[in-house]
Amino acid sequence: MSKKRNTTLKELSKELSLSISTVSRALNDHPDISQDTKERVRKLAKQMNYVPNLFARGFRSRETHILGVIVPNISHLFTSTILKGILEEAELRGYRVIISESNNNEVKQVEMLNTMTQFGVDGVLMSLARKTTNVEEILKILNRIPIVLFDKVSSKIPCTQVVINxxxxxxxxxxxxxxxxxxxxxxxxxxxxxxxxxxxxxxxxxxxxxxxxxxxxxxxxxxxxxxxxxxxxxxxxxxxxxxxxxxxxxxxxxxxxxxxxxxxxxxxxxxxxxxxxxxxxxxxxxxxxxxxxxxxxPGDKIGRTAVRFLIEEIESPTNEVNTKTVEIKTSxxxxxxxxxx
Amino acid sequence: MSKKRNTTLKELSKELSLSISTVSRALNDHPDISQDTKERVRKLAKQMNYVPNLFARGFRSRETHILGVIVPNISHLFTSTILKGILEEAELRGYRVIISESNNNEVKQVEMLNTMTQFGVDGVLMSLARKTTNVEEILKILNRIPIVLFDKVSSKIPCTQVVINxxxxxxxxxxxxxxxxxxxxxxxxxxxxxxxxxxxxxxxxxxxxxxxxxxxxxxxxxxxxxxxxxxxxxxxxxxxxxxxxxxxxxxxxxxxxxxxxxxxxxxxxxxxxxxxxxxxxxxxxxxxxxxxxxxxxPGDKIGRTAVRFLIEEIESPTNEVNTKTVEIKTSxxxxxxxxxx
DNA sequence: AAATAAATTGCAAACGTTTGCACAAACGTT
DNA sequence: AACGTTTGTGCAAACGTTTGCAATTTATTT
Structure with missing residues (x-):
C-alpha cells in the first residue's frame, strides 16, 4: 500500500549508460539529441513505464499546467455545464483543473484565490460571488497571474471576461x-x-x-x-x-x-x-x-472559450492588460x- | 504580468540571521525550536507574506495533499451535490481536489486514474463509469495509492465503498x-x-x-x-x-x-x-x-463520508486491504x- | 594535415523544502 | 571539576527535473 516510487530519469540513464540530462532532453525532443538516442530512450521509457514527476518539473520551472477554477456554487446546473466545458477543453490542451467553491462568500473567494496562486496554478478562471464589491485583493493577484472571468463578471476587474449577450x-x-x-x-x-x-x-x-x-x-x-x-x-x-x-x-x-x-x-x-x-x-x-x-x-461553450483565452494569456504573456469582453451568443x-x- | 516570485525560507532566514532549517522548523511548530524564535519567525513570515511553495514541499515529501476525483458526469445534479460535499470536507481537512470526468468511458477512466497517480495525488475518489468491467488496471493502481469508491461502485474492487442503502x-x-x-x-x-x-x-x-x-x-x-x-x-x-x-x-x-x-x-x-x-x-x-x-x-453526506475514509487511509496506511462498505441512509x-x- | 565548424553528450548548478545528524551552550548532577 | 542531559540551532543532503555551458566526437573546410 505504501507509495511505490516511480521510475526516474536517473534510473533510465543508468540503464542506458547515458547522462540524466541527455535522457531528459531526448524525452523533450530537444534538437541537440540524435535521432538514434531519442528512439532508444523513448523505447526504454515506455518499457519501464516512466512518467515525469510533475512536482519536480513544476517546482523547477514554475509552470504547473494547472488551472484554478472558482465558482459560487458547483451544484447549480448551469455552472456544472460550464465546468464540463472547462474540463474538456483543459484536458484537450494538456492542463489539469482544480475546482473550488466560494459559496457566494466574498472572503472565502479571495482566500481561495490566494491558496491557488500559492499552490502555483498557471491561471485562474473565476465566476464571482454575488455582491463582490471589494476587488482590491483580486487586483493584487491579477498582477501575478492571469485571470479570466466568466458568467458572473465585473467591469471593475481589468481582465478578459467571457459572458453571454x-x-x-x-x-x-x-x-x-x-x-x-x-x-x-x-x-x-x-x-x-x-x-x-x-x-x-x-x-x-x-x-x-x-x-x-x-x-x-x-x-x-x-x-x-x-x-x-x-x-x-x-x-x-x-x-x-x-x-x-x-x-x-x-x-x-x-x-x-x-x-x-x-x-x-x-x-x-x-x-x-x-x-x-x-x-x-x-x-x-x-x-x-x-x-x-x-x-x-451554451454553458460548455462559455467554459471552453474561457479556457482558450486563459491559456493563450498564460502561454504568450504580454505586459499589456487584457480587458476584452467576449460575448457568447444565446438563443x-x-x-x-x-x-x- | 510575469510570475513574480514568492518569498522563500532563504529570504526569511537571511533577514532573521537564522538558518533555513530553523526557520522551516519554526514555521512547522517543531518542538526543538524555542518559543521566542518561533514567534519572531512567524511574525516576519506574516509580514513578508510568506507562503510555502507547495511544489517544493510535495516534491520533497511525496505528499501533495491533493485528492483526485473521477466521476462519470459532472453535470448530473446528484453528482454535483456529492462533489459539493467532497469539496467542503476536503477543504476542511486541508486537502485540495482535482476533478475529472470519465464521460462513462472506461478507457478514459483508467487513463485519468493513471494521470492522477502520476500527478501525485495522495488518493482517489471514484464513481465508476457505467459498464466498467475490466478492473485489472484499477487494481494495479490500487496497489500504489488508496482509492475510495462512491455511488457507482463494484464488488470486484477491494477497497472502501460508500453507497446508499x-x-x-x-x-x-x-x-x-x-x-x-x-x-x-x-x-x-x-x-x-x-x-x-x-x-x-x-x-x-x-x-x-x-x-x-x-x-x-x-x-x-x-x-x-x-x-x-x-x-x-x-x-x-x-x-x-x-x-x-x-x-x-x-x-x-x-x-x-x-x-x-x-x-x-x-x-x-x-x-x-x-x-x-x-x-x-x-x-x-x-x-x-x-x-x-x-x-x-443525501449527496453531500456521501461526499463527506468518502473523503473522510480516504483521508484516514492516506494518513494511517495499513497493509491490510480495506474492503468495508459504508451505507448512507436514505429516506x-x-x-x-x-x-x- | 591542420583548422574550424557542427553535432552530440555530459557536468553541475539550481529550484525551495524537509530532516538526520552534529554541534554548541546551558543546566543540573555527582 | 568533570560529567551527562537537555535545549536550541545549523550543516548538508536529498527529492527529480531542466538547462547553460563545457567537453568530446565527428564532419567539413582550407
Missing part, C-alpha cells in the same frame, strides 16, 4: 412577448448589484422603449434571492393587482417556474392571460407544464408558456 | 406502494450490469416477496439508457397492455418523470389509477406535476404522485 438575450425575450401582443410585461429580477440581473433589466427596458411601451414601476419586482419560492411570492403580488400584467419575464428559470406554479394555483391561463418567459434553459424548463419559453445559454427557445396560436 | 431504499419505496393497496407494480430499470440498478431491483423483488405478490415478468421493463424519454417510451408500453399496472417504480427520477408525462398524455389519473415513485429527489421531482414521490439520497419522500386520501 445578456442584454440582447433579454431584449429578444421581451421583444418576443411584445410581438405576441403583450403590453403589460412584468419583470422579476434581483435587487443587489448583480451583473447579470442589471444587464437583463437593461435589455427589458430597451425592448419596451423600442416599441413605445411605457415602463410601469409597479411591474418591476426585485428580490434578493432569485429562487423558485420568491418567483411564486412575487407573482402572487402581481396577481393581487387591480390591473394584472399580461406577461412575466423572470430573469431566471427557477423564478419563472415559481411564477407558473403561482399562476396555476389561481387558474390563470398560460399563455393566453399571462405568458411567461424564463432564462437559462435548465432541464426543469421542459418538465414544468406548460413547458417554459427560455433563453438557452430564445419558444415553448408552450408563450406559444399562442 | 440502495436495496433497502427500493424496498421501502415498493412497500409504500403496496401499503397503498397497489398490487400490480411495474418497475423501470437498467439493462446492463449497473450496480445501482441491480440493487434496487433486488429491493423491489424482496418487497413483492414479503407481501406474497407474484412477480410478473411483463411488468419488469429495462432500458439501456435510463432517461426521461425512455421512461416515457416504456410507460407507453405498459399502457398498451390489456391489464395495466396500478403503480410504477422507476429507479430514476428522470424515468419517473417520463412516466408521468406519458400517463398525463393518456389522461391516466395519478395516483388513483397508477401511482409513480422515482429515485433521487432531484429538483425536478418537485416541479413536475403531480409532484413525485421519490427517495432522497422516502412522499409526494402527490403516490399520495392517496
Amino acid at each position: 445578456e442584454e440582447e438575450a433579454a431584449f429578444n425575450a421581451v421583444e418576443h412577448l411584445i410581438e405576441l401582443g403583450k403590453q403589460r410585461i412584468a419583470i422579476i429580477k434581483e435587487t443587489e448589484n448583480s451583473y447579470n440581473s442589471e444587464k437583463r433589466f437593461a435589455g427589458y427596458l430597451r425592448a419596451l422603449n423600442k416599441y413605445g411601451i411605457p415602463v410601469r414601476d409597479k411591474l418591476i419586482l426585485s428580490t434578493e434571492d432569485i429562487s423558485l419560492g420568491n418567483g411564486r411570492r412575487l407573482t402572487n403580488i402581481l396577481l393581487s393587482m387591480k390591473k394584472r400584467p399580461d406577461a412575466i419575464f423572470a430573469i431566471t428559470d427557477n423564478a419563472a417556474i415559481g411564477a407558473i406554479k403561482a399562476l396555476h394555483k389561481f387558474k390563470v391561463k398560460i399563455p393566453e392571460e399571462i405568458a411567461v418567459v424564463g432564462f437559462s434553459n435548465s432541464i426543469n424548463s421542459t418538465i414544468v407544464s406548460p413547458a417554459l419559453t427560455t433563453v438557452d445559454q 430564445l427557445i419558444v415553448r408552450d408558456s408563450s406559444l399562442m396560436v | 440502495e436495496e433497502e431504499a427500493a424496498f421501502n419505496a415498493v412497500e409504500h406502494l403496496i401499503e397503498l393497496g397497489k398490487q400490480r407494480i411495474a418497475i423501470i430499470k437498467e439493462t446492463e450490469n449497473s450496480y445501482n440498478s441491480e440493487k434496487r431491483f433486488a429491493g423491489y423483488l424482496r418487497a413483492l416477496n414479503k407481501y406474497g405478490i407474484p412477480v410478473r415478468d411483463k411488468l419488469i421493463l429495462s432500458t439501456e439508457d435510463i432517461s426521461l424519454g425512455n421512461g416515457r417510451r416504456l410507460t407507453n408500453i405498459l399502457l398498451s397492455m390489456k391489464k395495466r399496472p396500478d403503480a410504477i417504480f422507476a429507479i430514476t427520477d428522470n424515468a419517473a418523470i417520463g412516466a408521468i408525462k406519458a400517463l398525463h398524455k393518456f389522461k391516466v389519473k395519478i395516483p388513483e389509477e397508477i401511482a409513480v415513485v422515482g429515485f433521487s429527489n432531484s429538483i425536478n421531482s418537485t416541479i413536475v406535476s403531480p409532484a413525485l414521490t421519490t427517495v432522497d439520497q 422516502l419522500i412522499v409526494r402527490d404522485s403516490s399520495l392517496m386520501v
Whole structure:
C-alpha cells in the first residue's frame, strides 16, 4: 500500500549508460539529441513505464499546467455545464483543473484565490460571488497571474471576461412577448448589484422603449434571492393587482417556474392571460407544464472559450492588460408558456 | 504580468540571521525550536507574506495533499451535490481536489486514474463509469495509492465503498406502494450490469416477496439508457397492455418523470389509477406535476463520508486491504404522485 | 594535415523544502 | 571539576527535473 516510487530519469540513464540530462532532453525532443538516442530512450521509457514527476518539473520551472477554477456554487446546473466545458477543453490542451467553491462568500473567494496562486496554478478562471464589491485583493493577484472571468463578471476587474449577450438575450425575450401582443410585461429580477440581473433589466427596458411601451414601476419586482419560492411570492403580488400584467419575464428559470406554479394555483391561463418567459434553459424548463419559453445559454461553450483565452494569456504573456469582453451568443427557445396560436 | 516570485525560507532566514532549517522548523511548530524564535519567525513570515511553495514541499515529501476525483458526469445534479460535499470536507481537512470526468468511458477512466497517480495525488475518489468491467488496471493502481469508491461502485474492487442503502431504499419505496393497496407494480430499470440498478431491483423483488405478490415478468421493463424519454417510451408500453399496472417504480427520477408525462398524455389519473415513485429527489421531482414521490439520497453526506475514509487511509496506511462498505441512509419522500386520501 | 565548424553528450548548478545528524551552550548532577 | 542531559540551532543532503555551458566526437573546410 505504501507509495511505490516511480521510475526516474536517473534510473533510465543508468540503464542506458547515458547522462540524466541527455535522457531528459531526448524525452523533450530537444534538437541537440540524435535521432538514434531519442528512439532508444523513448523505447526504454515506455518499457519501464516512466512518467515525469510533475512536482519536480513544476517546482523547477514554475509552470504547473494547472488551472484554478472558482465558482459560487458547483451544484447549480448551469455552472456544472460550464465546468464540463472547462474540463474538456483543459484536458484537450494538456492542463489539469482544480475546482473550488466560494459559496457566494466574498472572503472565502479571495482566500481561495490566494491558496491557488500559492499552490502555483498557471491561471485562474473565476465566476464571482454575488455582491463582490471589494476587488482590491483580486487586483493584487491579477498582477501575478492571469485571470479570466466568466458568467458572473465585473467591469471593475481589468481582465478578459467571457459572458453571454445578456442584454440582447433579454431584449429578444421581451421583444418576443411584445410581438405576441403583450403590453403589460412584468419583470422579476434581483435587487443587489448583480451583473447579470442589471444587464437583463437593461435589455427589458430597451425592448419596451423600442416599441413605445411605457415602463410601469409597479411591474418591476426585485428580490434578493432569485429562487423558485420568491418567483411564486412575487407573482402572487402581481396577481393581487387591480390591473394584472399580461406577461412575466423572470430573469431566471427557477423564478419563472415559481411564477407558473403561482399562476396555476389561481387558474390563470398560460399563455393566453399571462405568458411567461424564463432564462437559462435548465432541464426543469421542459418538465414544468406548460413547458417554459427560455433563453438557452451554451454553458460548455462559455467554459471552453474561457479556457482558450486563459491559456493563450498564460502561454504568450504580454505586459499589456487584457480587458476584452467576449460575448457568447444565446438563443430564445419558444415553448408552450408563450406559444399562442 | 510575469510570475513574480514568492518569498522563500532563504529570504526569511537571511533577514532573521537564522538558518533555513530553523526557520522551516519554526514555521512547522517543531518542538526543538524555542518559543521566542518561533514567534519572531512567524511574525516576519506574516509580514513578508510568506507562503510555502507547495511544489517544493510535495516534491520533497511525496505528499501533495491533493485528492483526485473521477466521476462519470459532472453535470448530473446528484453528482454535483456529492462533489459539493467532497469539496467542503476536503477543504476542511486541508486537502485540495482535482476533478475529472470519465464521460462513462472506461478507457478514459483508467487513463485519468493513471494521470492522477502520476500527478501525485495522495488518493482517489471514484464513481465508476457505467459498464466498467475490466478492473485489472484499477487494481494495479490500487496497489500504489488508496482509492475510495462512491455511488457507482463494484464488488470486484477491494477497497472502501460508500453507497446508499440502495436495496433497502427500493424496498421501502415498493412497500409504500403496496401499503397503498397497489398490487400490480411495474418497475423501470437498467439493462446492463449497473450496480445501482441491480440493487434496487433486488429491493423491489424482496418487497413483492414479503407481501406474497407474484412477480410478473411483463411488468419488469429495462432500458439501456435510463432517461426521461425512455421512461416515457416504456410507460407507453405498459399502457398498451390489456391489464395495466396500478403503480410504477422507476429507479430514476428522470424515468419517473417520463412516466408521468406519458400517463398525463393518456389522461391516466395519478395516483388513483397508477401511482409513480422515482429515485433521487432531484429538483425536478418537485416541479413536475403531480409532484413525485421519490427517495432522497443525501449527496453531500456521501461526499463527506468518502473523503473522510480516504483521508484516514492516506494518513494511517495499513497493509491490510480495506474492503468495508459504508451505507448512507436514505429516506422516502412522499409526494402527490403516490399520495392517496 | 591542420583548422574550424557542427553535432552530440555530459557536468553541475539550481529550484525551495524537509530532516538526520552534529554541534554548541546551558543546566543540573555527582 | 568533570560529567551527562537537555535545549536550541545549523550543516548538508536529498527529492527529480531542466538547462547553460563545457567537453568530446565527428564532419567539413582550407
